[in-house]
Structure formats: C-alpha cells, structure tokens
Amino acid sequence: MEEKLGAERHTPGEFSHDLEALDMEIVRHAVICQVRLFDPGVIGHVLNDNALVCGDHHPKAFETLRGLLYLHFEMQKELTQAYGVANAEQIIHRVREHLLPRIGDQMDLLFRPGR
DSSP states (O other): OOOOOSTTOOOHHHHHHHHHHHHHHHHHHHHHHTBOTTSTTHHHHHHTTOGGGBSSOOHHHHHHHHHHHHHHHHHHHHHHHHHOHHHHHHHHHHHHHHHHHHHOHHHHHHHSTTO
16 A cells, blocks of 8 residues: 655554544444444434434433544545545455454444344
8 A cells, every 4th residue: 555645644554543543432432322323324313413313312422423423434535535445445444353353242232233
C-alpha cells in the first residue's frame, strides 16, 4: 500500500489505530444503550437521532454513539480519499478482524441479527 505524503495525511498505521479506537468506543456506547447496530436500518435510526432503537435509555451515551458513528463514516471517507477504495477496505477489514476477538461473546449476542 502506497502512503500519501503531506502534513494533512495519516499513515495507514495511524488510520488503523485511530479507527480501531473509534470503533471500540462505538461498541462500548452501543452496549450501554443496548443498540443492535447490525440489524437492518438500525444505524440509520441512530444517525437520524431515533433513540427508539435503544434497549436501555441512556441519552448521553446515545448522543455520543450517534456522534461517533458520524465520525466513523467521516474517517472512512478520508481513508478512501487518501488511499483509494481497495486499500481503505483492506485497512477497515484488518481493524474489524483485530477487534472481533476483543469484543467477546456479549457483542456477538447483542449484535446477532434477529435476536
């Protein structure tokens, strides 16, 4: 993967680290609110500020979750602009693969579609 140079660009390693930290915070706030992010339409509801998707009422955590999701999508956009679609997808895939064992069974149960 070719690194883009310039003061405004992150290296792929920096993007991976930042995205991983961001995604862990998204997971943490989703657990607090009991939001099943991977069910169809749920992310859209969160982004549209519809807290009815929460299994547990935590307004501050939901607000933070919503902001973190916007930030996640902005980071993906920056990553794609800096490195192209294929390389961005590769970095995102590596981050997710690294996070899966750290998330544990609790997230698997929470995010399993149709639960």
